[in-house]
Amino acid sequence: xxxxxxxxxxxxxxxxxxxxxxxxxxxxxxxxxxxxxxxxxxxxxxxxxxxxxxxxxxxxxxxxxxxxxxxxxxxxxxxxxxxxxxxxxxxxxxxxxxxxxxxxxxxxxxxxxxxxxxxxxxxxxxxxxxxxxxxxxxxxxxxxxxxxxxxxxxxxxxxxxxxxxxxxxxxxxxxxxxxxxxxxxxxxxxxxxxxxxx
Amino acid sequence: xxxxxxxxxxxxxxxxxxxxxxxxxxxxxxxxxxxxxxxxxxxxxxxxxxxxxxxxxxxxxxxxxxxxxxxxxxxxxxxxxxxxxxxxxxxxxxxxxxxxxxxxxxxxxxxxxxxxxxxxxxxxxxxxxxxxxxxxxxxxxxxxxxxxxxxxxxxxxxxxxxxxxxxxxxxxxxxxxxxxxxxxxxxxxxxxxxxxxx
Numbered sequence: 001x002x003x004x005x006x007x008x009x010x011x012x013x014x015x016x017x018x019x020x021x022x023x024x025x026x027x028x029x030x031x032x033x034x035x036x037x038x039x040x041x042x043x044x045x046x047x048x049x050x051x052x053x054x055x056x057x058x059x060x061x062x063x064x065x066x067x068x069x070x071x072x073x074x075x076x077x078x079x080x081x082x083x084x085x086x087x088x089x090x091x092x093x094x095x096x097x098x099x100x101x102x103x104x105x106x107x108x109x110x111x112x113x114x115x116x117x118x119x120x121x122x123x124x125x126x127x128x129x130x131x132x133x134x135x136x137x138x139x140x141x142x143x144x145x146x147x148x149x150x151x152x153x154x155x156x157x158x159x160x161x162x163x164x165x166x167x168x169x170x171x172x173x174x175x176x177x178x179x180x181x182x183x184x185x186x187x188x189x190x191x192x193x194x195x196x197x198x
Numbered sequence: 199x200x201x202x203x204x205x206x207x208x209x210x211x212x213x214x215x216x217x218x219x220x221x222x223x224x225x226x227x228x229x230x231x232x233x234x235x236x237x238x239x240x241x242x243x244x245x246x247x248x249x250x251x252x253x254x255x256x257x258x259x260x261x262x263x264x265x266x267x268x269x270x271x272x273x274x275x276x277x278x279x280x281x282x283x284x285x286x287x288x289x290x291x292x293x294x295x296x297x298x299x300x301x302x303x304x305x306x307x308x309x310x311x312x313x314x315x316x317x318x319x320x321x322x323x324x325x326x327x328x329x330x331x332x333x334x335x336x337x338x339x340x341x342x343x344x345x346x347x348x349x350x351x352x353x354x355x356x357x358x359x360x361x362x363x364x365x366x367x368x369x370x371x372x373x374x375x376x377x378x379x380x381x382x383x384x385x386x387x388x389x390x391x392x393x394x395x396x
Binding site: 001002003004005006008009012013015016017018023025026027028029030031032033035036038039040041042043044045046047048049050051052053061062063064065068069070086087088090091094107 | 214225227231251
């Protein structure tokens with residue numbers, strides 16, 4: 001019982017992840033009632049971003065420039081290269097404030113069943129980058145999932161011939177985590193990879 | 199660590215109700231990675247809807263036509279007028295399949311503290327409509343909240359002079375509801391307004 005254009009708007013909002021029919025309806029009515037200007041601005045930035053945002057030629061993160069800000073920066077340590085699954089992971093690591101190297105974004109993990117192999121993840125481009133010997137350490141920061149581990153393993157094997165140091169981020173009990181709330185796989189890993197006091 | 203345009207897109211998505219920084223980031227990356235075409239269509243319909251969707255001249259619901267589909271229909275009983283708070287309520291009542299009259303959308307409820315009085319809710323327009331005596335019954339279907347009750351009460355008082363029959367939708371135990379899970383106010387109402395078997 002919504003007008004055709006309102007119904008089309010509700011349907012259009014359902015492209016957003018996690019937005020079902022009820023949420024889309026609530027969003028459409030909210031925007032029409034309360035924030036038409038904000039919605040106009042959203043329409044404008046959506047159109048521009050979908051047109052202009054491409055991948056950084058160097059690290060494959062999203063960027064409207066051919067080189068992203070980090071890759072174009074002269075303040076970063078170009079000997080360290082950290083491999084992540086998603087652009088969101090770059091944000092998380094940058095916010096930790098403990099990494100000053102460059103990144104490489106896979107854009108996912110190996111998933112043969114979905115047709116996602118090394119080529120789709122840009123792994124040939126990554127390997128190519130190791131050839132000029134500028135990178136001395138490759139840090140694998142894919143997710144701590146089965147797929148993330150498999151992807152890290154694949155990259156580790158592929159990069160062996162270049163003599164580059166390859167490392168994996170540490171896994172274990174999160175800071176502030178209480179032991180009784182940590183799952184047993186994580187606890188097993190934390191015990192196996194215990195660090196001896198210096 | 200997102201490029202300026204991606205950051206602008208994330209910010210733009212936050213105009214949507216219930217979308218915080220994390221959800222906006224997830225939506226932006228999802229659209230860029232997976233569904234640029236859908237996002238372009240969303241941008242297009244957002245822009246058109248914000249520009250073209252206005253209020254139906256007769257019932258005040260959202261419509262890009264001067265008269266909405268229901269008000270323009272010749273199949274509806276023009277003697278029954280149902281007053282609701284929001285266009286979403288029309289959808290809910292239509293889906294119940296038990297009303298064939300016309301609607302009037304207040305677009306909220308009386309809330310003096312927010313500066314929402316009878317004028318903002320179009321109550322003068324509603325009262326005006328009672329003058330030509332076409333409407334024989336006014337059904338008040340505002341929400342079963344304190345504000346919805348107050349708004350219904352105000353409209354009931356304002357329409358007394360026109361001799362129109364005024365009714366309020368029934369409140370009580372919802373169908374399928376178990377008594378022990380129903381709140382005590384609703385139970386009290388259900389007891390007070392018990393219906394005698396014919």
